[in-house]
Amino acid sequence: MQGDEAFCLLDWPRRLDHMQQHSGQHLLSAVFQEAYGYRTESFHLGEDYCSIDISTAVLGEDERFQVEARVNQVIFSNLPVLTYTLRPEEQDKVPLRKIPNLPGDLRIVEIKGLDYSPCSGTHVTSTCQIGLLKIIKCEKYKGMTRVYFLCGDRALRDYGRKQAICGDLGSLLSVGETELRERFTLELERRRQLEQNVAELKRELMGLRAQGIVTQEKSPFFVDLPDTSIEEAQMLARSILELTRATVVINLGERLVLAHNLPTNLHLGQLVKERAQPLGGKGGGNASSAQVYFADPAQLGEFLDLLQAMPLEGN
Known part of the structure; x- marks a missing residue:
């Protein structure tokens, strides 16, 4: 009602996390489509991980690693991430990655010169703010491939956890991290x-x-x-x-x-x-x-x- 006031406090760490994951997803989807023609059919942003379902039943290891390398190359290039509105008569002039069946104006999120996507979500203002992106797992899903990934602080925390695990295992087995796989294989055989x-x-x-x-x-x-x-x-x-x-x-x-x-x-x-x-x-x-x-x-x-x-x- 007129005259009422509300005090809102933004949870900035949570907002930044969502911005990093969401912008990272746009970039990952764009590179998959640019490099191999794999469309993103769905996106999940969860508390612990994010995933996209891409339009291929088989994703090769080389494809996975090349896409991840390309994504991080773009992140380190510090490309601007722009948001703007297009009127209906302007929309044909932009190479949208996915064309929505929506009337009226569209809000566009552009990774400068690389990706143009209609989106109403929150995003970073440059790719370097994504920090980094790591694909952590891929699995077959309903004739597609589900790609799990982490961006920014999530990826850093995940790296820290895995480094701690490798360090603990190395201490238990009295080997360095580079020797863990060989030693672990020997222990399994034993x-x-x-x-x-x-x-x-x-x-x-x-x-x-x-x-x-x-x-x-x-x-x-x-x-x-x-x-x-x-x-x-x-x-x-x-x-x-x-x-x-x-x-x-x-x-x-x-x-x-x-x-x-x-x-x-x-x-x-x-x-x-x-x-x-x-x-x-x-x-x-x-x-x-x-x-x-x-x-x-x-x-x-x-x-x-x-x-x-x-x-x-x-x-």
């Missing part, structure tokens, strides 16, 4: 080899345990293996069934692993569905193997008692 060795030892251990079980007991085999993984339990069940025809029930504490190799009509998946689920068990399986989980130990015990009373050798 870990893969260790995992293979551990898996082989586990197979041997389960094989020995299976021999002891088969020698001392008879089918069906009920085995308690608390604090053991499902993979190890399945490994033990396979080892037992390689030695003899049997039914195996392995109790992991909250979960049961069941398996058999008998030439009968015993269907373990159906057994779990019909007998375990009414007791609160969650699981399933096929004719020769199944799993079931119980949140309540008493319910698991009840199902175990039921199994021990059943003819698990089938008919």
